[in-house]
Amino acid sequence: MLMFRGEATQGSVLGRQQIIEESAASIRLGEISDLTWNSKKRRDKNINAYLTISSHIRIFITAASYLTQEFLQAQVYISKPSTFIISFYKPFMLNKMATPSILSFSVLRRHHIFIEHKRRVSTTSNSTLLQKFYQNNVLDRYISKDASKITLRQLVMFGRNLTEAKLISSANYVLNELHVRLAHRIRDFQHLPYICGTNPYMGKVYNMYWMSFDEFRKFPKVTNLEENFKMCEMFIKNMKAHSQVIPLLGMGISECVGLVDMKLIDNFMNRMLMTRLSRRTLVEQHIELSKSFVQNSGYINTVLPPTKAQVVGxxxxxxxxxxxxxxxxxxxxxxxxxxxxxxxxxxxxxxxxxxxxxxxxxxxxxxxxxxxxxxxxxxxxxxxxxxxxxxxxxxxxxxxxxxxxxxxxxxxxxxxxxxxxxxxxxxxxxxxxxxxxxxxxxxxxxxxxxxxxxxxxxxxxxxxxxxxxxxxxxxxxxxxxxxxxxxxxxxxxxxxxxxxxxxxxxxxxxxxxxxxxxxxxx
The missing domain is CATH 3.30.565.10 (Histidine kinase-like ATPase, C-terminal domain)
Structure with missing residues (x-):
């Protein structure tokens, strides 16, 4: 497909056209021949963009304003057999000092002719989903780190004869690992083709990952049992919320079939699911150890000798x-x-x-x-x-x-x-x-x-x-x-x-x- 992203300020023609991705299949659908941005002040204060193509196709449209921090409603009208007019019913409020807004077009074989995203995207950092895709330097220091690999035997040996100090050490280890592992998956989202990023299901998963990453990153270092149990409550809440992830990913990739290279999606899904498994293993193990620690009044494995306990966490x-x-x-x-x-x-x-x-x-x-x-x-x-x-x-x-x-x-x-x-x-x-x-x-x-x-x-x-x-x-x-x-x-x-x-x-x-x-x- 051919995908263009345009940036424009008040009264200007489209400032820049950038071909993000092109495939042979898109040529059969129709070649984009002209794209014009019109932001002149009008009585109805609509902002129109004109897209001329050589044949009838469907268009997937996403628009976001850095100024209003919203995704805006877009509708497609056919004025001529080969021309589409895109009108945004909530103006971008552009002025000489405004940050340029972004408009993106994707020529697709599937999707509805118009998509509504008229809602504010709420995040812990009060920034839009689109901003988080391109303004995320906070990830860099975690991306540079590797996850610390563990074995089942290590989990067992650490969980036996558990003390308060070991439990607190486990809490901070898990928290640090979550920072790194989530950061890598967020970066994987950012390197998917742009069409995947605009998919509402994939976007929701990305937003959930970012919010969890931000919440974990801001959680202070655990120093006592009370803080550990607060952290466990945070983990349980996030695991419950993330139970939607697999269905959302399934719906997301179902809409990408035929539009994105299958091998790339398979590699992406394998990493998503495997690291999801790794994070849940760490979190569930720590929660189970914390429960056992309380149930046994601060002593683990009191029924069987430490070397004979069959289940540890x-x-x-x-x-x-x-x-x-x-x-x-x-x-x-x-x-x-x-x-x-x-x-x-x-x-x-x-x-x-x-x-x-x-x-x-x-x-x-x-x-x-x-x-x-x-x-x-x-x-x-x-x-x-x-x-x-x-x-x-x-x-x-x-x-x-x-x-x-x-x-x-x-x-x-x-x-x-x-x-x-x-x-x-x-x-x-x-x-x-x-x-x-x-x-x-x-x-x-x-x-x-x-x-x-x-x-x-x-x-x-x-x-x-x-x-x-x-x-x-x-x-x-x-x-x-x-x-x-x-x-x-x-x-x-x-x-x-x-x-x-x-x-x-x-x-x-x-x-x-x-x-x-x-x-x-x-």
């Missing part, structure tokens, strides 16, 4: 993986028994075999999510394949003979591998190439379902009756975060084998790629 040091598989499998079976009106106990059987007594040090929520998403796919397609092949013979799907799903667990000295095998018909080759992406043409049909979801924690108690297209990519992110991986092998017409590989000793640091900048891949 959010970390389970001796999680039996087969037990987790059975629990996730039972939940998946109940979901699809309800969905397809199948009698309890007659859905596809889940058989666990191999090293069933294997144990792993992990955050339960993370491993649950991976196993749950993979089993959900296997059970769903096993049922659908049976209905497709034999459903005409009966109205009672409970009578169908479903193929079992085999889960094999293998343990080495440092790794656990879980293979989940089904006979659900496999994945068509055209779809198989898109299973790890967030925003392909195939995934677009599912992304719109984020409209139905207000909150999403990326845990197994999320809304599972709606297909979103994020399950496998997010499972891979969860595994990659602690140095593991998820791989899918399909035999079209037969079934799928999914391999989940996870470090089991807790001695692998967070994925070192989590703070890579998008600048390097653009």
């Amino acid at each position: 959010k970390v389970d040091t001796h999680c039996i993986i087969s037990k987790l598989i059975y629990e996730c499998g039972a939940k998946v079976q109940r979901i699809f028994e309800d969905k397809y009106d199948i009698m309890p106990g007659t859905s596809p059987q889940i058989i666990v075999e191999g090293d069933v007594d294997s144990m792993i040090m992990c955050v339960i929520d993370h491993i649950e999510y991976i196993i749950f998403e993979v089993l959900k796919n296997s059970v769903k397609h096993t049922i659908q394949t049976a209905i497709k092949n034999h459903g005409d013979a009966t109205d009672d799907f409970s009578l169908l003979d479903f193929d079992p799903i085999h889960v094999t667990v293998c343990q080495s000295k440092s790794t656990i591998t879980i293979r989940i095998s089904d006979r659900g018909g496999g994945i068509p080759p055209a779809i198989y190439s898109q299973i790890w992406t967030y925003c392909s043409e195939y995934k677009a049909q599912y992304l719109s379902n984020f409209n139905k979801i207000k909150e999403m924690q990326a845990k197994i108690n999320d809304n599972v009756n709606v297909s979103l297209g994020f399950g496998l990519p997010m499972s891979k992110v969860f595994a990659n975060y602690w140095g593991g991986d998820v791989e899918v092998y399909s035999l079209p017409g037969y079934g799928v084998d999914t391999y989940i590989r996870l470090p089991r000793l807790g001695n692998v640091a967070e994925n070192p790629a989590i703070e890579d900048s998008l600048i390097a891949i653009k």
Whole structure:
């Protein structure tokens, strides 16, 4: 697409035109041949801009005034077959001393002809969203720092024999890490193509990140327990607010399909989700330690000896993986028994075999999510394949003979591998190439379902009756975060084998790629 940004003062023609991005696809839509800004004083005090193009297209318009600190309403009128007139009904109040306002045009294949943003953008720094995109030197000193990588074993060792001094030290460590990790993600937003920045869903997430960054940055150094608990309350409030982030990102990228390079969006989403996971791990671990400290009157692990405590904060040091598989499998079976009106106990059987007594040090929520998403796919397609092949013979799907799903667990000295095998018909080759992406043409049909979801924690108690297209990519992110991986092998017409590989000793640091900048891949 062709995108122009113009700056103008009173009575002038458009002061500057800058081509931000151009693609071959935009040439077929129509070439912009003329763009004129008219800010002469008129009786109605409207400000008009004239955009002449060579063919009919739709226009996405954003306008912001640094002076009024507002986004203004814009409407598009067609005066001639090839001319659009854009009129802003609230004047910019330009004068000789005014700061130039910004008007931006984007030639798109999708979007409504007009978009209303007639509202004040409220932030802790009392500046507009657009200003924060281009005036954010405060980020620089945090961007220059790297996140301090941690391991699960470090979290466990620090959480045992916890004292007040260690808890306060943990509070300040978490606070400092949040500054750095949020700053990197804000900078990633700023290096997305401009069209992503003008998307209202992406803009809302950006604004939420900035507000949290600003609030954390201004929170004073923790020196006592009372301040620590105030900080925990701040964390809980922010986590609740940020439960909207994944649905908002899903809606945002759904509107960018076909307009932005898919690889760039995938890299952006992987970093967003992985560092979101990293921040929540730190915050939830600290909150759990703080709760335990109070519940045990200042002493942690009083029931078991310090070296034998199984759960420290959010970390389970001796999680039996087969037990987790059975629990996730039972939940998946109940979901699809309800969905397809199948009698309890007659859905596809889940058989666990191999090293069933294997144990792993992990955050339960993370491993649950991976196993749950993979089993959900296997059970769903096993049922659908049976209905497709034999459903005409009966109205009672409970009578169908479903193929079992085999889960094999293998343990080495440092790794656990879980293979989940089904006979659900496999994945068509055209779809198989898109299973790890967030925003392909195939995934677009599912992304719109984020409209139905207000909150999403990326845990197994999320809304599972709606297909979103994020399950496998997010499972891979969860595994990659602690140095593991998820791989899918399909035999079209037969079934799928999914391999989940996870470090089991807790001695692998967070994925070192989590703070890579998008600048390097653009």
